[in-house]
Amino acid sequence: MTTTIDQKFATETIHLLLIEDEEDDAIIAHSLLSNIRGVDFKIDWVSSYEEAHASIVQSHHHVCLLDYCLGARTGLELLHNALQYGCKTPIIMMTGTTDRHIDFQAIQLGAADYLIKGQIDAPLLERVIRHARERKKAQVEREALHAKLLETSRQLGMADIAINILHNVGNVLTSINVSAGLICQSLRQSHVQEISLVATMLQTHHDQLGEFFTNDPKGKLIPQYLEELGKDLSSRVQQTVTEAESLVSKVNHVIQIINAQQNIAKPGGMQEPVRLADLVEQALMISRRELEEHHIEIVQEYTDLPQVVVDKHQVLQILVNLICNAKQAMMAQEREHHRLTLRIESCPEQEGFLQIQVTDSGVGIPSEHLTRIFAQGFTTKTKGNGIGLHSSAIAAKNCGGSLHAESDGNGSGATFTLKLPNTVAQQPGSMCVDSQHQSTDFSTPQQ
Ligand SMILES: Nc1ncnc2c1ncn2[C@@H]1O[C@H](COP(=O)(O)OP(=O)(O)OP(=O)(O)O)[C@@H](O)[C@H]1O
Ligand SMILES: [Mg+2]
CATH class of the missing domain: 3.30.565.10 (Histidine kinase-like ATPase, C-terminal domain)
Incomplete structure (x- = not known):
């Protein structure tokens, strides 16, 4: 059963869920709420556990007053389930039982407050509702801030990884550049094209090579020239291979830097x-x-x-x-x-x-x-x-x-x-x- 009571001449509207299985107690609660000045309570009253559960998990209400006795089940059970479902509504237990153990349990489970029927007047109820709502608001803000902080630190973490990669790769890149430059320079300065000039010369004199090597001024220089060219080329090849090997190892290090950063979440690579x-x-x-x-x-x-x-x-x-x-x-x-x-x-x-x-x-x-x-x-x-x-x-x-x-x-x-x-x-x-x-x-x- 759902009842809505509108209070006139109010300045603030509070949508309240009243969970109460006794009609008499529900009427007393209505009456107390109607005596609170400056607030227009829109009250949804539900009397069974099932209705209450369906309503509370939607978190549509600004506040909830919850009775301890709900037929065969208890308000504590409902409180527990509602919070498990992520209910955002502050829940105030309002019960006829004075058992301190239940009071203690309710607060431990997450109740906003614990009131004893017969010991409440309108000002007390108003204050408890106001405080419960304020605390809930602060809690929601804290959670939103926490979520924002988590997201910011995640983004900062990603920026950190990017900065680290750039820095460490940067250290090696200068050296990679030097190695690559040396390889290019060595190949550019090699006299490898001159081999084909010598070959053309030999081709031109192929029918009189003996005469060419013995008496021609250019031909006489060829054997020594080839010997020097051979030495120069083999030392250049050696240098280039060494530099290329060092280049490969530096590039490998760059790859490892990137891989290591990708594994950053895991301790120990x-x-x-x-x-x-x-x-x-x-x-x-x-x-x-x-x-x-x-x-x-x-x-x-x-x-x-x-x-x-x-x-x-x-x-x-x-x-x-x-x-x-x-x-x-x-x-x-x-x-x-x-x-x-x-x-x-x-x-x-x-x-x-x-x-x-x-x-x-x-x-x-x-x-x-x-x-x-x-x-x-x-x-x-x-x-x-x-x-x-x-x-x-x-x-x-x-x-x-x-x-x-x-x-x-x-x-x-x-x-x-x-x-x-x-x-x-x-x-x-x-x-x-x-x-x-x-x-x-x-x-x-x-x-
Ligand atoms: N060997 C050193 N001798 C003197 N000062 C040093 C030495 N090593 C580091 N420092 C000091 O520590 C500071 C931080 O070093 P760090 O390597 O973290 O950064 P950086 O060299 O300034 O910049 P980068 O991030 O490009 O490496 C340096 O700016 C320098 O003042
Ligand atoms: Mg440095």
């Missing part, structure tokens, strides 16, 4: 046994030409260590960033002689860990920056983005290790230490996917 010295060499290769052009001495202090199982591309990405930063720091510092030292050793202060240190003789890091350089966006360079160290610190953590910086300040160079768990490869050449590192210290860098 492809773990494989590697020699850390090989990784350092590979990372060095990306900046080597520029380092040589600036006459920077490269010192390699590699302790001979067995292979370790790591996510090769994450470690490579960190090393490329550290070496790039070191190179830039040295290029920015006027000095007669610069030195880049790359050191691989067992970690002296942390058992079960290995460390790779990158030390440069560059501009150094003032102490007030040491705590900030790993924060996303922190840069002191005009063309910097402040992404390299941030993404490297995350990658180090993903590998079960850590990244730290030390410097005595302006002009005294810097040392970056990458610590990695010494997960020794079981069988050289074997491969295990998604294995988890165990380590005692998962420390993050200072932020």
Whole structure:
């Protein structure tokens, strides 16, 4: 049964669902509501559990007054089901039972309030309805804000991934460009076309080749010319093959950077046994030409260590960033002689860990920056983005290790230490996917 009562001379209209199986109690509730000033209550009264359920789950009402006794079933059951169905209407329990346990349960289940029949007057009811509606409104706003925050952080996460890919691919692209340029230059400068000139010359003199080689001034030069041409071509082929191989490995690294970012949601990527010295060499290769052009001495202090199982591309990405930063720091510092030292050793202060240190003789890091350089966006360079160290610190953590910086300040160079768990490869050449590192210290860098 549904009844609608309109109150006259009201300023606000509240659509109320009254769930009450006793007609007398429903009349008392109507009467209380009609005594509330300034509000026009449109009341839908339902008396059975089934009708109540069908009505409440639609969340059409501003507020609901719910009795505890509903025939064979209870108001608590309805409250529970309504909230399970996502009911947005604030539900106030209004019952004849004074059992504190039911009161407690109702509030725990999500009732907006608990009123006892016979102890309510119009002002109290008005206040309870108003507060219940305000709290519900605040809750709905909070949920909407939370959903918006989730969406924003998802979008920011996607932007982060894109920025990371661009930054790390950018580091390698310059080097790819140099390799490709060198291959083109070497092929352009090769004297390969001259072979056909010699062939034409030999064709012209094919019936008197002996005479041509012995007495003709041009013919006499041909054997020595061919010998030199052969040497030049074979050294160019050798150089081109080396450069092309390095190009293939850099392109492969770019592909891995993109793949690694696609797997960003999954902790731990492809773990494989590697020699850390090989990784350092590979990372060095990306900046080597520029380092040589600036006459920077490269010192390699590699302790001979067995292979370790790591996510090769994450470690490579960190090393490329550290070496790039070191190179830039040295290029920015006027000095007669610069030195880049790359050191691989067992970690002296942390058992079960290995460390790779990158030390440069560059501009150094003032102490007030040491705590900030790993924060996303922190840069002191005009063309910097402040992404390299941030993404490297995350990658180090993903590998079960850590990244730290030390410097005595302006002009005294810097040392970056990458610590990695010494997960020794079981069988050289074997491969295990998604294995988890165990380590005692998962420390993050200072932020
Ligand atoms: N080897 C170093 N020597 C001195 N300062 C360094 C060194 N490495 C990093 N820094 C400082 O840390 C800052 C952050 O480095 P990070 O690699 O995160 O960003 P960036 O190099 O400025 O820009 P990008 O995002 O392009 O790498 C640098 O701007 C610089 O001030
Ligand atoms: Mg950088």
